[in-house]
Amino acid sequence: MASNQYMSNGSFKYKNLSELQKDIENLGLDIKISQNLDLFKEKINIGNHIIPNAIASLPMEGGDSTEHGSPTELTYRKYEKIARGGAGLIWLEAVSVSKDGRSNDKQLWLTEDNWLEFKKLNDLIKTSAKEEFGEDYNPITILQLNHSGRYCKVKGKSNPIIATHKKDLDNRLGIDEDYPIVSDDYLKGLENDFLKSARLAKKAGFDGVDIKACHGYLLSELLSAYEREGEYGGSFENRIKLLINIIQKIEEDKECEGLILASRLNASDVLPYPQGWGMSKNGEDVIDLEEPKKLIEILKDKGVSLISLTMGNPYFIPHINKPYDIGTYTPDENVIISCNRLISEIGKIQKQFPEINIVGVGYSWFRHLAPYIGAGSLENGLCNIVGFGREGISYPNFARDILKDKEMKKNKVCISCSKCSEMKSKIGTCGCIVRDSKVYLPIYKEMKKGEEN
Incomplete structure (x- = not known):
């Protein structure tokens, strides 16, 4: 890997675009730069819906629900801030479709008993955005539906529901190798769980639903269930069956009519075959997009018009999907390489499917220079919408500042410390302890205190 004067152990050292551009050239990366930030003002048409700009606030699971899955004041507070921040596409965090599918006891869970609380949340987002930007301003809201699979927890303890064994x-x-895998009957029953959740999302007023198939959760794990027997494993057609069946049921259901069909999807697991999806089957530890592209073609035919692409598994190799440079875990590659992988591989898919609105990721690590990288991706067709995850909790006004002031402010940006991820993995609840310290630093300190005792 080429050395350079601006990066030390992958840490962010760039003071300006010219320093960044030199590294991009020296390392031969596919990252593009543009100073035309007006590109973010482009409206995006999806069926009868219009996304008012090309910026997305992507899911960051907060773990702040009641024990029954309803939003709390922390949930409402977070999304009101994001709504007033100006992102045209607000992609809400993972909401479980079943009690046993929750990642922890504080994960959101949509039910017949609490859908009005979710309506209150969606109404708050819409009303807050209109108060900030005018009555004609309408951000598009996507509710992410998920089953956590091997990452399910009950009362703080791991309670894995696995579709296939993966050694690592x-x-x-x-x-252990004798741990039971989930049955075909259980998986088939999830079709109706997702459908019921989609119906409730529509009743609650959300513009669309995301059938989540990324980051090693259950539907994502099935995509790489090469060694599973039965109707949901082995062949490509079997491995994608549950995802496709769920989407088809929602698409054909009258109660779901008008919903945007979306998916947050792994382009690659970046785990060697047969443990990982989107990887070479020839013994080479390299990304192979053949199957992901086949799946996206099918999703397109089933009515999916919005896809948020990502990569990796945050529970195994965190820097693949969330490049960062501060913390106890040290990535084995320069962070800009991690960002380039995301931007480049997603760009290849967007270029092949220009008719699908693909949300790109991999921008937050660039701090105040991120808008120019995002604009470069838009200008060069590497994505139709630029997505930011961590910025939503650290810097909820990031979109407003890009659109109005044509900048992201250095003293507000996410610093990639990954403390939010540490909180998520250890106690479920997470937020930004740096930029929102009044609320989340005490929670973080209490977590650390508990570790010492």
């Missing part, structure tokens, strides 16, 4: 991932969680 099993070892990480202490799952």
Whole structure:
């Protein structure tokens, strides 16, 4: 890997675009730069819906629900801030479709008993945005529906529901080879769980639903269930069956009519075959987009018009999907390489499917220079919408500042410390302890205190 004067152990050292451009050239990266930030003002048409700009606030699971899955004041507070921040596409965090599918006891969970609380949340987003930007301003809201699979927890303890054994991932969680895999009947029953949740999302007023198939959760794990027997494993057609069946049921359901069909999808797991999806099957540890592209073609035919692409598994190799440079875990590659992988591979898919609105990721690490990288991606067709995850909790006004002031402010940006991820993995609840310290620093300190005792 080429050395350079601006990066030290991958840490962010760039003071200006010219320094960044030199590294991009020296390393031969696919990252593009543009200073035309007006590109973010482009409206995006999806069926009868219009996204008012090309900026997305992407999911960051907060773990702040009631025990029954309803939003709390922390949830409402977070999304009101994001709504007033100006992102045209607000992609809400993972909401479980079943009690046993929750990632922890504080994950949102949509039910017949609490859908009005979710309506209150959606109404708050819409009303807050209109108060800030005018009555004609309408951000598009996507509710992410998920089953956490091997990452389910009950009362703080791991309660894995696995679709297939994967040696490296099993070892990480202490799952032995005799641990039972979930039955075909259970998986088939999830079709109706997702459908019921989609119906409730529509009743609650959300513009669309995301059938989540990324980051090692259950539907994502099935995509790489090469060694599973039965109707949901082995062949490509079997491995995508549950995802496709769920989407088809929602698409054909009259109660879901008008919903945007979306998916947050792994372009690659970046785990060697047969443990990982989107990887070469020839023994080479390299990304192969053949199957992901086949799936996206099918999703397009089933009515999916919005896809948020990502990569990796945050529970195994965190820097693949969330490049960062501060913390106890040290990535084995310069962070700009991680960002380039995301931007480049997603760009290849967007270029092949220009008719699908693909949300790109991999921008937050660039701090105040991120708008120019995002604009470069838009200008060069590497994505139709630029997505930011961590910025939503650290810097909820980031979109407003890009659109109005044509900048992201240095003293507000996410610093990639990954403390939010640490909180998520250890206690479920997370937020930004740096930029929102009054609320989340005490929670973080209490977590640390608990570790010492």
